[in-house]
Amino acid sequence: MSTPVSSIRNLGPAFETACTRAGIPSAEALRALGADAAYARLMEAGTKPHFIGYYVLVMALQGRPWNDCKGEEKAALRRSFDALKAQCFDTDRSAFERQLNEIGVIPRR
Template sequence: MTDLTELPNIGPAIARALVAAGVADARALRAMGAHAAYRALLLAGERPHFIGYYVLHMALQGRPWNDCRGEEKARLRRDFDALLAEMRRTGPAAIEAALREIGLVAPQPQPASRS
């Protein structure tokens, strides 16, 4: 395991997800920052979750995850929502939809309806 788990709030599961997303260690996480690291997690296929977003911010500050409150939490929520909006516009799903629209990717079959 990398030294990511030495940061507060970062357990083995999130460390593995970060490594899989290209964040090799705590030094790399610090260099890119929590916002960019969370973007990398989303691009690697992780499902978005606000708590996970602010946990990374708290980890880089050496603070417990539940220390995020008030205006700081509200600001981070706005940043998280903006990141999700950006991912909807430019992320892998948006690119695949554009390719499907111009015929470069086959349409996905629709699930059979249950009657």
């Protein structure tokens, strides 16, 4: 039996539709993938990258309110989001250039 993605706190019908489009059919599948792999799939399926969407997903999978994270934890999530986005969208760069971009050496486009 599968549980709808929208059954997870803070994830609504629009997010569930995006997950379905990305091949993530259930809350169980979403939890099994984890936030990073799931968000990568969402971006690959056409979801525009947005830090708040990523942040809400991470908090939701931890069972926390969407605005519960602050300070260094939030800054670390931002770095993770930027690295994930770079992996999905910097395909015209070499692996070395992508790594440089992840640490902020290459200027943003």
